[in-house]
Amino acid sequence: MAHLDLIGLSGIQFFGKMSASISHDLKNVLAVINENAGLLEDLCLMAEKGKSLDPARMKRLAGDVKNQIRRGDRIISSMNMFAHSADRESVAIDLRELLGLLVDLSLRHASMRGVSLEFDRLSDSIMVTTSPFILLNLLWVCLDFAMTAAGSSKTVALAAEKTAGGARLHFRNLAGMGTAAASFPAEPENALMRVLNAHIQLDPDSQEIAVSLPGGAQEA
Amino acid sequence: MKVLLVDDEKELVATLAERLNLRGIEAQWATSAEAALSRLQTESFDMAVLDVKMPKMDGLLLKKQMQDRCPTMKFIFVTGHGSNQDFMAGASEVGSDYYLVKPLKIDDLIAKIREALQR
Numbered sequence: 001m002a003h004l005d006l007i008g009l010s011g012i013q014f015f016g017k018m019s020a021s022i023s024h025d026l027k028n029v030l031a032v033i034n035e036n037a038g039l040l041e042d043l044c045l046m047a048e049k050g051k052s053l054d055p056a057r058m059k060r061l062a063g064d065v066k067n068q069i070r071r072g073d074r075i076i077s078s079m080n081m082f083a084h085s086a087d088r089e090s091v092a093i094d095l096r097e098l099l100g101l102l103v104d105l106s107l108r109h110a111s112m113r114g115v116s117l118e119f120d121r122l123s124d125s126i127m128v129t130t131s132p133f134i135l136l137n138l139l140w141v142c143l144d145f146a147m148t149a150a151g152s153s154k155t156v157a158l159a160a161e162k163t164a165g166g167a168r169l170h171f172r173n174l175a176g177m178g179t180a181a182a183s184f185p186a187e188p189e190n191a192l193m194r195v196l197n198a199h200i201q202l203d204p205d206s207q208e209i210a211v212s213l214p215g216g217a218q219e220a
Numbered sequence: 221m222k223v224l225l226v227d228d229e230k231e232l233v234a235t236l237a238e239r240l241n242l243r244g245i246e247a248q249w250a251t252s253a254e255a256a257l258s259r260l261q262t263e264s265f266d267m268a269v270l271d272v273k274m275p276k277m278d279g280l281l282l283k284k285q286m287q288d289r290c291p292t293m294k295f296i297f298v299t300g301h302g303s304n305q306d307f308m309a310g311a312s313e314v315g316s317d318y319y320l321v322k323p324l325k326i327d328d329l330i331a332k333i334r335e336a337l338q339r
Contacts, residue, residue, distance in 0.1 A: 031323040
């Protein structure tokens, strides 16, 4: 049976959740550009009535629009990578890039919950052969839990490392893990783990979740 | 007419406030629910225009808290939702009839502000 058939509704819900967040971010980009364009129009109308235009102001507004276009481009690039993550069931991927994508896709969710995400985008590449979409789904549910379990620091640190048997991904600083750990992972997470042959380990002492992935990992 | 705009997109509220000011509506802005509540301690407003989705405290909860402090204040909600069904359900819970979808049309916003204040 195809991987996506195995995870069924939860996979579609994950796709929907991420897509909704992306569309919300893009709406904000358009809203800011819209106001900048509107202000430019207002200033031009005032200039037609004899008020002088301030070139520095015009330049700042143009710069603001360019910044929003760059922001929108980053969001769309992430959306494109996310959409293509479902293309193939098994492909060699760089875990560093995948974690970077997860962070990008999750920034809005984190911000809404007052949580900061820390991830070193310059860390070493670690290649694994897996299903990118299902791994992203598994990592998202772990991050979702981690954001709930983040302690007073309200910061979740993400990292990846190569292991003898494959690779391991870490979600750290979970000082508030406590009782929430009793209900995680649940069946939806277990279904994802079965597809990936992955394993989630909660460690309240070191305040982290570790996701172990099977062999095929290598440093690039 | 004095309006407080609240949205975590700083550039959006700052620019929108400037455009309202150019049209003779005194508008000020805040980028968080906490900052908005703090402003209410020292200033009074006729109306608040609130983003629905904001970090820590959403617009619906913020409205309740602002209304406790200023019972006569009017509210307009702004949402980025493609579909308004969820938002409408939430808005009806807090009793707001006024909402707009991003990106905003300034004439629509001003019309809603006037309509709400005349009611």
